[in-house]
Amino acid sequence: MEQQRTVSGSSQSPRSPPSQPYLSVSVTDPVKLGNGVQAYISYRVITKTNLPEYQGTEKIVIRRYSDFVWLRDRLFDKYKGIFIPPLPEKSAVEKFRFSAEFIEMRRQALDVFINRIASHCELQQSDDLRTFLQADEETMERLRSQETGIFKRKPADFLQIIKDVQTKMSDVVLGKEKPVEESNAEHEKLKHYIFELENHVAEAQKHAYRLVKRHREYGESLSDLGRAFKLLGACEVNALGKAFSELGTKSEAISTKLQKEAHHLLLNFEEPLKDYVRAVQSIKATIAERANAFRQHCELAETIKLKEINLDKLMLTRSDKVGEAELEYKELKAASEEATRRYETIVRRMNEEFLRFQEEKTNDMGIAFHEFAKGQARLANGFADAWRSLVPKLDAYSSVSQ
């Protein structure tokens, strides 16, 4: 798939052959490995690119579901405010069965996931993405198994720990137990919208899933009916017997169409709706992150004020603790600015992301609706053709005298 880097309006130079930057990824060839409880599926991830940051034009690596989870978690942590594309659920139960359908659904979902990242203007520049697409399997395994702690031990985040500890202390000192919340009307509206949207989309998805099942049941009943027609036809000796047999055969043929359509419906209509639900849930997680960031920003701002007052006091009394307090104050100021910056980044990103999300969903749903319509039309036409083709035969049989 094609991916365009934003080139503001400039046209290509006519002299050099146009070499648009592209990054194209595909998830293919699922293979079941391992046995019993430890069984898992591995996928081939093929990257084709001409971007300089990548080694070579084509790279193939082997990845498993937990590698994708690692990537998602890293991106979620580093790109707060961005609606990270959702992953298919980690179903422990279906794993045992590993039906072909389940494997295909998962492969498809993972392919969509990685492509969404690769086509997102900020996310596509992530180091972690590059690692995911290029690192060898051993490195990947090592990285994956490091993801056990909640906090990643990076120098910048040490400050985070301190901040958290300090804010907890200040909470106790100040007697403030209640979490601080934004009073942004637009954001409130968004939150309300997202929470309600989840309910609505989930309901649509539920019915879509049921519809798939109904197709299968309808198909089965037609198949059974066909067989019953044929058995009764075998009882009859004359033209009526032949009529029953033909009807039976036709019923069975139509039943196959229904099973095929059920599969198509699952992958092209129900899954996109499921994906929509997941996306909304991912936004909810981002909303929570924003709330956290806001809280930290507020609390640090509060703490700073107190420290300022304290520092002034110390300076007045020419205490020898001034130096230490000044240093502490400087660190806290930096942390506070950092927290504010983080919060503001999230707000900015969310605004952009919300627009992108709505456009993406309109497109995704449009495609899903189109596939739904095509599939149902195909099915209905198949039915009509099959049944219609029987009519002249039945007419012929009924005109044959017994």
Add this chain to the structure above:
Amino acid sequence: MMKYENQDDGDAGLHESQDEMESLPLDEPSVVSGGATPTPGREPTGRTTFYTYLITMRTNIQGFGGSEFIVRRRFRDVVALSERLSETHRGFFVPVRPDKSVVESQMMQSEQFVEQRRAQVEKYLNKLAAHPVIRRSEELRAFLITRGRVLQLPKSVDVSPKQPSVVAAEGRTGGDLMRMFKELRQSVVNDWGRVKPLVVEEDKEFLERKEWLLEFEQQLSNLSQQAEALVKAQQDIGETMGELGLAFVKLTKFETDEAVFNSQRVRAADMKNVATAAVKSGRLYRELNSQTVKHLDKLHDYLGVMLAANTAFSDRSSALLTVQTLSTELTSLKSRIEKLEAASSKIFGGDRSRMRKIEELKETVRLTEDAKSSAVREYEGIKEHNRSELERLDKERHDDFMCMLRAFVLNQAGYAEKMANVWEKLTEETGEYAREGKSVNF
């Protein structure tokens, strides 16, 4: 006005498809309070309520002496009619009457129950009217014409062993019907198991037909079950389609109300189209299904015919049993007479008591021979009825089923075409998403 065009079957002018003899109960069965028959256990002055049904019969058969007759009957009268007909029309495939069952009726509202019963009675009476022999019967005539209470007709002397009671629940769901038929078939088979060693049926052709009929009944019953499953599946998919449509209606309203971006409005419009298509499709499935039920009802009708055939065959068996029993009787009587005559001839001058005994026995033989003659006549009659009914079954079955299959197929094709239109419209409405190409491939 009778049409005599199709007289080639040699029938005396009563051709089934031309004559009209319909029973049409009017809409309102009325409740009549009758104090005449107090229910046992209640006070003597207790009033019992029961329903009567208005039965309108229209005919152009001249023998009835009129073209329209209206009477009121209660279900009890229908039961009596049915019993009488089985007695007087042995060997014929007498249509089975609606069930008496009270159990299920107690679970329904009485309105619902009465309406269901009315429909069942109507169907039953029309079946009787469609039977070439029964439609001309005195019993049916009396039932349909006689004003006031139908008099209790004297029962004929019943020499045959008790028949298993033959009832069916027409117009019920096929599932109940299946269960009843299974039970009935069991009981019928069991009865025949008892009778078998005594009756020697020698008519090979008849035996073959009977066996074929059993196989046919099994397959028909199986088909009926699968037809029921199909109806349920069609109902379910229609329901789910409708629910999906409603979910999208809600989503449409939601996005429209909360829209901030234009993309949301576009999506709302798309979802509205999907909702419309899904709701339409759901409705079409419902319509398709109600037609399917009507067509496949033929199968249930023929299961009823199978029951009637079973009864007709057991009429034959019991008639044959009667003949054979009487034959055996005669043989033993005659041999006793022989023995007595032989013994008595050895005594000179005769043996008064023995002579008297011989006279008595000879009288018994005469009576038994008469009985046997009429039993043989009865048996031959039943045999002929069986044969003509089987012939009628073959022809009618062929026509009915061909009709049914054609109607079923045309119905399916018609609705499939309607549904295709609905979805093709949606395909067009969402066409831009296909042309634009996908940014993310699903």
